[in-house]
Amino acid sequence: MMSKDILFVIDSILNEKGVARQLVFKTVEEALSSATIQRFEEKKVNIIVKMNRINGKYDTFRIWKVVKDEKYTKSSIEIPYAAAKKINTKFEINKHIEYKIENIKFCRLAIKIAKHIIVQKVRDSEQTEIIRIYSKKLGEIICGNIKKIIKEGIIIEFDDKNEGFLPRKQMIHGERFNINERIRALLLNIKPYSRKLKLILSRCCSKFIIELLKRESPEIIDELIEIKSVARDPGYKSKVAVKTKDYNIDTVGSCVGIRGSRTKFIYNELRNEHIDIILWDKNATKFVINALYPLDVISLMVDVNNHNMEIVVKDQSYYKAIGKGGQNIKLTSEITGWMLNVVTKNEVKKKNKKKVKNLSFKLEIDEKIAALLVDFGLNYLEEIVYVPIEDFLKIKKININVIQKLKSRAFDELLKLAMN
Known part of the structure; x- marks a missing residue:
């Protein structure tokens, strides 16, 4: 009956969470080990559980490290040479031996508790995997569909069914979205220690502009053009300074595109935010003049x-030099x-x-x-x-x-x- 109960718990988790079967079995074994340790008075005991993946039957083993008799310190995780010899003649000093012990008995209440522990462990494993995958995507643009709009922001579902959160303060002022609408945002941060794992997104950080330009300008991806700095007033105006070592390339023209086609896409994506592409110069006065172009200084x-x-x-x-509310000169200064x-x-x-x-x-x-x-x-x-x-x-x-x-x-x- 015990094996059937365990298999029932495993099947319910597999159906509910949709995770790998091997992962669930491993987690069940760890949960059973933890429960078994509770019956020992010793502070530290090594216990492992080995479960049959087909019928759900399992065996419990206590593990000791074999040490020389004179080095034995009465530790609960060590066994002296003389005692180890009585358990198993095939062993080596400083290696581990296993001793089969009685399986812990579970009641119905214990099964529920075990399931809770297992679900938590599976959830932790899921979060670890999400962190591993999305840590590689930090600072990149990811797409998804709007799943829910709440007071604090927007919940976005990605193509792999994971969810991201776009806070209001990371949205462009005045932009509005609808449920199921496709949206792009930059993965700004991962908060693994919050009550629920959060993938924090942003549409108003300067890095978002840089990543959008990379998508539109192959010369930036190929490192023929370098983005030196960005100043941004989200939803209104941005200035992007670029440079190149290849003097055969029209640096600004390559970023702007034919008839402004490349910046026009970004303009539409950012709800009519104007993008000024500026030629960077190591000479500070020339750089300032470039940043104010086409204004005559x-x-x-x-x-x-x-x-x-x-x-x-x-x-x-x-x-015109100052800009509305001092915006132009502020961005130029920045x-x-x-x-x-x-x-x-x-x-x-x-x-x-x-x-x-x-x-x-x-x-x-x-x-x-x-x-x-x-x-x-x-x-x-x-x-x-x-x-x-x-x-x-x-x-x-x-x-x-x-x-x-x-x-x-x-x-x-x-x-x-x-x-x-």
């Missing part, structure tokens, strides 16, 4: 120490890694006039000379004092005598300020 003032740039544009181009500030040509003129008047007053010089200094980038007394004479000489309209006087006056003025 009049000039750039670079502050290396503070890692920021002031971008000068025409008055009519200011709002993708280039520089703090950026946009100003108009007229604003620069006004600022420069104030700087010219300030230098003219403090150094007691003509405003024309002060204007030459400001145009050269020398706006403050400290700069005039510490900039080498060799650099000053690049201002052709100022000779060395004037330079020395300017540096002397600037030093005296700073000294006065320090004393005050």
